[in-house]
Amino acid sequence: MKYWVFLFCFLTPFLYGIEIPQPTRPCLENVSFLRDTAALSHKDALMLLRYGTYRSLPNEAISFGADDATYWVAFSLAPNPSQRFYVEFLYDQLSRVESFVYDDDRLVHTSINGNTVPIEQREVQHPSTRFVLLSSETTLTYLFKINSHRPLILALHVGTQAELDYQTYQNVLPIIFFLGSVILVFFVNLMLFYEFKMKAYGYYALYLMSVCFFVLCVNNVCVYALHASESLDQWLKTLSLTGVYVSMLLFTIHVLDLRRFSLFWLKSTYLFCCAVALLFPLLLAYRMLFAIFATSALILPLYTLLIAFFAVLKRMQFSVLYTIGLFGFHAGMLVYWLTQMGFIPLFPLAKTSIIVGSFWEMIFFIWILVLKSKQTQRQYHHALMRIREKEQEQLNNAKFISIGRTIGNVTHQWRQPLNALGAVLTHVKASLLLHNTVRKQPILDSIDTSFEILQHLSETIDTFYRFLLKAKSNDQTFCVSKQMEILLHMLSFSFKNLGIEIQLRIQSDAILSGNANEFMQAILNILQNAKDQFEIVRVPHPLIRIVVKQRCCRCRIVIIDNAGGIRIRPIERIFLPHVCTKADNSGIGLFLVKEIVEKRFHGTISVRNYPKGALFIIRLPTVE
Numbered sequence: 001m002k003y004w005v006f007l008f009c010f011l012t013p014f015l016y017g018i019e020i021p022q023p024t025r026p027c028l029e030n031v032s033f034l035r036d037t038a039a040l041s042h043k044d045a046l047m048l049l050r051y052g053t054y055r056s057l058p059n060e061a062i063s064f065g066a067d068d069a070t071y072w073v074a075f076s077l078a079p080n081p082s083q084r085f086y087v088e089f090l091y092d093q094l095s096r097v098e099s100f101v102y103d104d105d106r107l108v109h110t111s112i113n114g115n116t117v118p119i120e121q122r123e124v125q126h127p128s129t130r131f132v133l134l135s136s137e138t139t140l141t142y143l144f145k146i147n148s149h150r151p152l153i154l155a156l157h158v159g160t161q162a163e164l165d166y167q168t169y170q171n172v173l174p175i176i177f178f179l180g181s182v183i184l185v186f187f188v189n190l191m192l193f194y195e196f197k198m199k200a201y202g203y204y205a206l207y208l209m210s211v212c213f214f215v216l217c218v219n220n221v222c223v224y225a226l227h228a229s230e231s232l233d234q235w236l237k238t239l240s241l242t243g244v245y246v247s248m249l250l251f252t253i254h255v256l257d258l259r260r261f262s263l264f265w266l267k268s269t270y271l272f273c274c275a276v277a278l279l280f281p282l283l284l285a286y287r288m289l290f291a292i293f294a295t296s297a298l299i300l301p302l303y304t305l306l307i308a309f310f311a312v313l314k315r316m317q318f319s320v321l322y323t324i325g326l327f328g329f330h331a332g333m334l335v336y337w338l339t340q341m342g343f344i345p346l347f348p349l350a351k352t353s354i355i356v357g358s359f360w361e362m363i364f365f366i367w368i369l370v371l372k373s374k375q376t377q378r379q380y381h382h383a384l385m386r387i388r389e390k391e392q393e394q395l396n397n398a399k400f401i402s403i404g405r406t407i408g409n410v411t412h413q414w415r416q417p418l419n420a421l422g423a424v425l426t427h428v429k430a431s432l433l434l435h436n437t438v439r440k441q442p443i444l445d446s447i448d449t450s451f452e453i454l455q456h457l458s459e460t461i462d463t464f465y466r467f468l469l470k471a472k473s474n475d476q477t478f479c480v481s482k483q484m485e486i487l488l489h490m491l492s493f494s495f496k497n498l499g500i501e502i503q504l505r506i507q508s509d510a511i512l513s514g515n516a517n518e519f520m521q522a523i524l525n526i527l528q529n530a531k532d533q534f535e536i537v538r539v540p541h542p543l544i545r546i547v548v549k550q551r552c553c554r555c556r557i558v559i560i561d562n563a564g565g566i567r568i569r570p571i572e573r574i575f576l577p578h579v580c581t582k583a584d585n586s587g588i589g590l591f592l593v594k595e596i597v598e599k600r601f602h603g604t605i606s607v608r609n610y611p612k613g614a615l616f617i618i619r620l621p622t623v624e
Helices: 002-016 042-050 161-196 199-218 221-226 230-255 263-285 289-313 319-340 353-434 440-469 480-497 516-537 571-575 589-600
Strands: 028-036 063-066 070-077 085-089 096-103 106-113 130-133 140-147 151-153 156-159 476-479 501-506 511-514 543-551 554-561 604-610 613-621
Touching (some): 028 156, 042 070, 042 140, 106 130, 130 140, 156 161, 161 199, 161 353, 199 230, 199 353, 230 263, 230 289, 230 353, 263 289, 289 319, 319 353, 353 440, 353 589, 476 516, 480 516, 480 543, 511 516, 516 543, 516 554, 516 589, 516 613, 571 589, 571 604, 589 604
Antiparallel strands (some): 028 070, 063 151, 085 130, 085 156, 096 106, 096 140, 476 511, 604 613
């Protein structure tokens, strides 16, 4: 609540102005105007003024609409004291204004001003359309010839240079505050767009820049900054207005998520975007300004409000906030267009109605984007938790599969020693049954052989026990060559039974920091995949070569086989979960290898095919 109070207190001075003492000003008498369709000269215009052809200018400022005709404004100035005063056209949308000052029938002074006149060529070098009121002992008649293709608003203000400058600054302050707020929100939306990759943030940032540019054009900032002609100014306004409505429609599609609720509204909104982007420049080219007014002030607001009410009826998320914000913006735009085209008199907030409506809309749209951002974060964290749970499940499955394969290796490791032990016991039994006399020494030799076999079986159990049950031991330094020899000793029987030869070449005793069992698990998975491939391919002389090198504080482990290579394309997909070539395989072995190498040992792993098989390269940082 305190933020709303602060915003209200901060904006109130800009919206309602600051009261200042009213000084004594010269009185303008008989202020009147004439619509000229005959290209009158200033002498003819003065003559018609004398004949009473002019009409009195209303006390309330009102727009005459977008009219290509020339207008003449006239007033009389009573004898003026020596203090210097100026007259200024308040609504500064006039292209060219020529001033003619008459003392009775004698022309005493001329000057020019207007948006299309460079400041250095003006008598009063000021961005506003401002003229000097001459000091005279007699009554002077002022004639102003006004040419403008923009909506013509006639409202005069008299005062000193300082008073008029103060009035100008008071009008500029809301614009500066608005532009600063828009630019701040624009950069925040850009950061959110790059963070979440949501199109709603990108379209809203585009919408803010279009509104900002349109407000600058309406207040003639672009004309002064670019020294633009009247035609270029109209094109800049039209393009910025096109950007406002196109980006708003695209923002509507994504913030209300029309794809999920209505295909009809989605297609019609895209159709409206294309129509606006093509129609506005085309209407301007044919100078159909009233058609642009009707489209931007009536048709598009009604269409967007219709979408908003449909969204409310369908109970779409954020639809209520969107409708309230949209209504405020369109109300401000409607007031601006109605006053510009002369349908309603101008009032103090008329020129800033776009700013007020944009502030109203910005508050609610930012509110929507903040809620959407929080919702996206919740969805992101929920999805991340599900991914982590899935990864943990995959890792557990990989461990169970590894345990099963390890038990299979234990079976292969024990099968030959058990057969040998059975042969020894059979020999002893046969000796006892077949021979009448039994010699002591052969029996003792057989017993010693049995003990050696049992010792080998015990060592095998210890090796597998360390590998399986101590996998979560703390990280420590270990020697790569020693762990490789232990691993190959575990696999020797099962690989020999398949006729697979493993050649290990150690060129450096590299020392690594980490969990030795996880390192062995990664190497084991690569070797088991090669073994599975040999069972499929059936090459004449299956061979796996392992080379361990060390260079520049990094250990390089190369594993090469001649099993025919990897057929999955692109080959990097083998490190993704559930990617495999065997129907009965889980496809998470190499995924686990990549996780261990990159996340646990902070190394890299790559793979490629060579003419006879696959080549894995593991690079790991070493310890000095």
